[in-house]
Amino acid sequence: MTIRTGAQTARRNEITWALLFILPSIIGFLAFFAIPSVRGLLMSFTNWDLLRPAKFTGIANYIKLLSDKEFLHALRVTAYYVVLNIPLQTVIALGMAVMLDRFTKSTAIRGILILPWLLPNIIVALLWLWMLDPTLGFINQVIMSLGFERQPFLGSVTQAMPTIAAINIWRHAGYTAILLFAGLQNIPKDVYEAAAIDGADERQMFMGITLPLLRPVLIFVLVTSLIGSFQIFDTIVITTKGGPVDATRVVYWYIYEYAFVRFKMGYAATISVALFLILITITIIQMRYFNADSSDLD
């Protein structure tokens, strides 16, 4: 008979409790991520059309993907969106965060900033769809009352994607600002004091202190918003449905179209796998390049 020490029992209890606490997450992870992912991967090797049993087709879908010009177009359109979205959103958010940090401690203002992010994406998209309507929309009424020509916005091949990017910047900038603001609060104030004594001005302090010390948070924000940005879908479903023509046919819409409009679930899964590989590569590069896990504070 082994004799348990008090420490061992406590440790065992701790593990039991720990497992219990993470149980909901584990179930969620398995049911909504792990199992669907594996099934999706398997699906990508079949010709499943939703209604009839799937047939294994080997790498036929992958071969088709390599010569799929529309897939390349979808990637290009998605990249265009990311380029429109991320830099502007991050700069605006950083500006808001610095102002929050320097000028106000008001929680009310912080609350207002994340308000757009608290609204469901669908609501945001509908709201802007109506406001930007070419004939009845509020924005066009304002534009016309100022004496300018009304704009088609989401109905134009050239304006649709910048418009969608603007909608999502509006939605996400405040939330991103709050994340960055939290990072700013972790920067010790004495560093600024020391810099002030040395005669540094605001700009020098921002470039020399704020930016370098904010790097881990900034990278976290960049990585997550970049991945999120690649997954642009809901705004497009509501506003343009991939159009006009194919101006906003981003990868996610392309996947949706294959799966639920064209009933080619197998091929849709193949595109998803390809997108996954692309995203994981980008993320690894980002993490490596920015040394995400170390701060200049160390």
Added chain:
Amino acid sequence: MRLRFNALAIALVMVSSMLIAACGAKAPAAEPTAAADVAAEATAAPAEEPTAAVAASADAVTIRYGLWDGNQQPAYEACAAAFTKTNPNITVKVEQAGWGDYWTSVQTGMVGGTAPDVFTNHLAKYPEFAAKEQLVDIQPFVERDGVDMKQYLPGLADLWGRDGKRYGLPKDWDTVSVVYNKDMMDKAGVTVEELNNADWNAKDGGSFGQIIKKLTIDSAGKNALDAGFDKSKVVQYGFVGGGSGGAYGQTQWSHWAVSNGFKFNDGLYATKYFYDDPKLAETMQWYADLNLVEGVAPTLADVKSLGATALFTAGKAALTTDGSWMIGSYVKDAKFVTGFARLPKGPEGRKSMFNGLADSIWVGSKHQEESWQWMKFAASPACANIVGSYGVVFPAIQSGVDAALKAYGDRKVDVSAFTAQATEANGTFLFPVTDHASEIGPIMDATMDSIMLGEKPAADALKAANDEVNALFQ
């Protein structure tokens, strides 16, 4: 949906309780995977219990019946009531959802096991459902009960058959006509007779093109025929088309193109489209240039945002073309005198697409016999007369058409433009029924949009699209 969610919830509760029990004994490392599998399977399994339970008692069956046109719902509810009177053991539950949601729910319902027993089907949709073995072949029922196919207007029943199998009984038909704003015509001095006798060609629009110009007014009060007309300041468009029309252009461009000598393909279940026909290209270019060059029609963006019907009923445009199922909406929504005129005479005469809906039975239905009884009734003179009397759509059976005409007549609505088109020799062409419709759709949507937006000349865009479409049949 709710049922699936419940199944998941129960599975999760079971899984958690299992795990909690397991926690007391040994390390539960291996458990969650297996348990979550159970959960996943529970969600994947179709919800079969409710229908099965009803099937057990043969004398109380509820048939779920799906349709997308809300305007027709009261008519079919009246049919359902009449049906239940003669078949007291069968209740029909009518479920309506708008076009987009309707097809999504029918399709996901087929996958998840919750599709309606009987649902209104469309010619662009049924061949794929049939190919994927989702529709009951009703030919044996038809033969057993001796349903007379000759009771339907010529051509309609054939559209729903393939290789000796049959997937639907025709319920109604539709044609396309010109819809006009009488007040605007009066102001511009255009008579209904002029409009009815107008001709059209793809080069300059013919006399119909002149009428459109005459009805287009800029902010200075000049019409598009006047010198000094400013197309950037149009306050009233002469014409609004229903958008780019995608693969079929049923109410948008098909009547123009076919009256110009275009044909979609070589008939039922053809394996080759002729979208690269120069006749179609010049038609589409004329149609797009109404906005792009002439400025006598609104932009595609405007049409997409509100819809042509709304632009027309809001008094933004004087003429449009639309299908007979929309008659009631125009009469009800327009705050001005509105009417329906003949399509203009093209080089090949007046041509309208002749389309018809039918009901289909889903293979997953637990009550196929009862479903057939309801479907047979919905396509019978009794129901056709009821539907006709509501005056929302033309039934596929002549007595129903007469009832509809009487209903429209009672409301002082002249619908002869639609019926004359349907009965005229060579006045109609059938909806192009082929395989691969769900893939042709996105290709042609993007192509027609690109023409309408002036991104590409019609001839180039259609040539490329036609190659892509025909490659689907290889």
